Each structure stands twice: as C-alpha cells, then as structure tokens.
Amino acid sequence: xxxxxxxxxxxxxxxxxxxxxxxxxxxxxxxxxxxxxxxxxxxxxxxxxxxxxxxxxxxxxxxxxxxxxxxxxxxxxxxxxxxxxxxxxxxxxxxxxxxxxxxxxxxxxxxxxxxxxxxxxxxxxxxxxxxxxxxxxxxxxxxxxxxxxxxxxxxxxxxxxxxxxxxxxxxxxxxxxxxxxxxxxxxxxxxxxxxxxxxxxxxxxxxxxxxxxxxxxxxxxxxxxxxxxxx
Numbered sequence: 001x002x003x004x005x006x007x008x009x010x011x012x013x014x015x016x017x018x019x020x021x022x023x024x025x026x027x028x029x030x031x032x033x034x035x036x037x038x039x040x041x042x043x044x045x046x047x048x049x050x051x052x053x054x055x056x057x058x059x060x061x062x063x064x065x066x067x068x069x070x071x072x073x074x075x076x077x078x079x080x081x082x083x084x085x086x087x088x089x090x091x092x093x094x095x096x097x098x099x100x101x102x103x104x105x106x107x108x109x110x111x112x113x114x115x116x117x118x119x120x121x122x123x124x125x126x127x128x129x130x131x132x133x134x135x136x137x138x139x140x141x142x143x144x145x146x147x148x149x150x151x152x153x154x155x156x157x158x159x160x161x162x163x164x165x166x167x168x169x170x171x172x173x174x175x176x177x178x179x180x181x182x183x184x185x186x187x188x189x190x191x192x193x194x195x196x197x198x199x200x201x202x203x204x205x206x207x208x209x210x211x212x213x214x215x216x217x218x219x220x221x222x223x224x225x226x227x228x229x230x231x
Contacts (some may be wrong), residue, residue, distance in 0.1 A: 032208055036209060037208060039212060043219060044116055044215055046124070050219075059166035059222055060164035060222060060223055062138075067153055083145040084142060089204070090203060090205065102199070108199065111202075113215070116211055123217065124217065129192055137196045157223060173187065183228040184225075187227065187228060
C-alpha cells in the first residue's frame with residue numbers, strides 16, 4: 001500500500017527473572033479507557049486522510065497533537081502503574097521467554113489493526129529486532145511503563161513539525177539533497193520501538209493500547225518522510 005503526495009511517496013520502508021528486582025504485581029485496570037479509544041480513533045482518521053489524499057503537514061501536526069494528549073492522559077491517570085502491573089502479571093503467568101519469543105506477536109497486532117479498519121499491510125516493513133533490543137523494551141515497560149516512550153515520540157514529533165509546513169512545497173519544487181542517513185536510522189529505530197511496544201501490549205492483555213501504538217507505528221512513517229525526505 002502506498003501513501004504520499006499524489007500517491008508518489010511510498011509510505012512503507014524498509015524466564016520470570018527480568019531484572020534483579022521488579023515492582024510487586026497487583027491487578028491492572030481492566031476497563032476500557034474511552035480517552036485512549038478516542039485518541040486511537042483520531043489517529044485512524046489521520047491515517048485514512050493521509051492514505052486517501054497524500055501526506056500533508058496537517059497530518060504530522062494532528063498526530064503530534066494526539067500523542068501529546070495521550071502523554072498528558074497517561075501522566076494524569078498514572079497509566080504507567082497499570083502498564084507495569086500488567087507486564088509483571090504477564091511475566092509471572094507466561095514467563096519472560098514466552099512474551100519475547102511469541103510466534104504470533106505480529107499477527108496479534110495485525111488483528112488489532114483490522115478490528116479498527118486499518119489494513120495491516122500499511123505497517124512499516126521491518127527486519128526482526130534482535131532479542132536484546134526486544135528484551136530492553138520489555139524491561140522498560142516493566143520498570144517505567146509507557147510514558148518514557150511517549151516522551152521520546154513527542155520529542156521526535158516536535159522536530160517533525162518544524163519540517164511539516166514546508167514538506168509539500170519541497171516536493172513540488174523538485175530535486176533536493178537527501179538528508180543524512182542517520183535521520184532515516186533514528187526514525188527507523190523509533191518505528192521499531194513502537195512496533196515492539198504494540199506487540200507487548202497484545203501479550204499482556206491491554207489491547208486498546210496495542211491498537212493505539214499500532215496505528216502510531218504506521219503514522220511515524222509519515223513523519224520519517226517529512227523529516228528525512230521532504231525536510
């Protein structure tokens with residue numbers, strides 16, 4: 001599936017013991033979060049618009065705004081405590097290896113995307129991350145929850161917004177120099193991080209956050225093109 005200015009820019013590119021200590025495990029909140037649901041719905045609307053009409057600066061600004069609302073909501077509701085509890089409970093119940101090596105992790109995320117009307121083929125293509133990197137992300141969710149990842153995403157989107165308003169004009173003007181390869185690599189790492197977080201959320205029983213991170217993973221690819229190709 002392709003996205004872009006007039007469809008020209010491709011959207012897709014290429015044990016229990018976790019740490020020495022971990023928080024005690026309680027019961028995570030099981031009710032659906034209507035704020036997360038609304039944020040996810042807004043992200044889907046942005047995705048659908050970009051796919052139908054081509055990438056524009058408004059899509060980057062809209063995505064950034066939804067991430068900031070999610071971050072504020074996570075802080076206000078202590079979402080990190082829920083994520084830590086759910087992660088620890090899943091490790092106790094299933095074992096660390098079962099979460100890290102789940103063969104159906106990608107399909108679980110795809111099911112969440114299909115349930116909200118998003119084609120899983122829109123997900124960024126990626127080589128499997130090495131186990132140490134996946135383990136580090138799982139560690140971070142057990143110890144710190146979600147907000148540190150959202151803070152990194154917010155910082156990256158603040159940079160993307162600086163390029164967003166000139167993105168279409170740069171494409172129309174024609175040839176320009178490709179930015180440094182490390183731009184693509186930095187965004188690629190963030191896209192991989194969100195993809196793994198979405199997978200973990202499907203494994204620890206938080207499907208609403210899996211859906212939210214799954215669509216955010218796709219939208220990050222828009223921002224990568226804005227920053228690295230059109231900025």
